[in-house]
Amino acid sequence: SAVISQKPSRDICQRGTSLTIQCQVDSQVTMMFWYRQQPGQSLTLIATANQGSEATYESGFVIDKFPISRPNLTFSTLTVSNMSPEDSSIYLCSVDGMTGATYNEQFFGPGTRLTVL
Amino acid sequence: RKEVEQDPGPFNVPEGATVAFNCTYSNSASQSFFWYRQDCRKEPKLLMSVYSSGNEDGRFTAQLNRASQYISLLIRDSKLSDSATYLCVVNRLLMEYGNKLVFGAGTILRVKS
Numbered sequence: 001s002a003v004i005s006q007k008p009s010r011d012i013c014q015r016g017t018s019l020t021i022q023c024q025v026d027s028q029v030t031m032m033f034w035y036r037q038q039p040g041q042s043l044t045l046i047a048t049a050n051q052g053s054e055a056t057y058e059s060g061f062v063i064d065k066f067p068i069s070r071p072n073l074t075f076s077t078l079t080v081s082n083m084s085p086e087d088s089s090i091y092l093c094s095v096d097g098m099t100g101a102t103y104n105e106q107f108f109g110p111g112t113r114l115t116v117l
Numbered sequence: 118r119k120e121v122e123q124d125p126g127p128f129n130v131p132e133g134a135t136v137a138f139n140c141t142y143s144n145s146a147s148q149s150f151f152w153y154r155q156d157c158r159k160e161p162k163l164l165m166s167v168y169s170s171g172n173e174d175g176r177f178t179a180q181l182n183r184a185s186q187y188i189s190l191l192i193r194d195s196k197l198s199d200s201a202t203y204l205c206v207v208n209r210l211l212m213e214y215g216n217k218l219v220f221g222a223g224t225i226l227r228v229k230s
Contacts, residue, residue: 042204042222044220094218097163108162109160
């Protein structure tokens with residue numbers, strides 16, 4: 001499986017500011033995803049990061065709040081804009097493990113733990 | 118109704134016990150199925166894929182019943198290190214942009230000595 005790193009690993013931010021999270025993969029991957037895991041909850045997909053085109057957002061998530069970049073096949077960023085305490089969460093990127101097989105498992109980065117004061 | 122439902126637990130079991138987790142999914146378009154394990158303050162890690170014929174990996178056995186839309190995970194001879202949250206995950210292929218994973222809320226397992 002791919003090795004995935006995220007930066008920063010954690011941050012404490014003031015409300016109203018923005019934070020950009022980076023996700024780097026050690027090999028080229030077709031699909032990259034961004035998830036949020038709020039305290040005590042399971043993972044919720046924010047968006048699929050598409051290389052060379054706009055990200056595809058899930059219901060309840062919008063580009064103005066969570067702009068995403070995907071400049072190449074190994075890197076993506078997620079920005080959490082105009083933060084409020086409700087944005088305190090773990091943000092995880094993942095990549096599709098598909099190698100032509102049927103089973104499209106995903107592998108996750110270590111996550112970014114965000115606290116908004 | 119949630120698309121993937123699991124008993125949240127916690128399941129508190131002694132070392133050496135056998136424990137089973139169940140999961141149901143509502144979308145018949147689901148294509149593939151997984152169990153992930155998540156340790157406290159860590160990212161989810163793939164435990165095993167779930168095949169229609171059932172599959173086994175050491176002490177872990179997964180079963181899928183497509184007719185009932187039901188997935189199970191059996192852990193035999195539980196170890197202390199098995200303590201974690203187990204996430205039932207289903208994959209749907211979306212015509213627009215590829216596949217999407219939908220996560221259950223997770224079942225907490227605590228193995229005690």
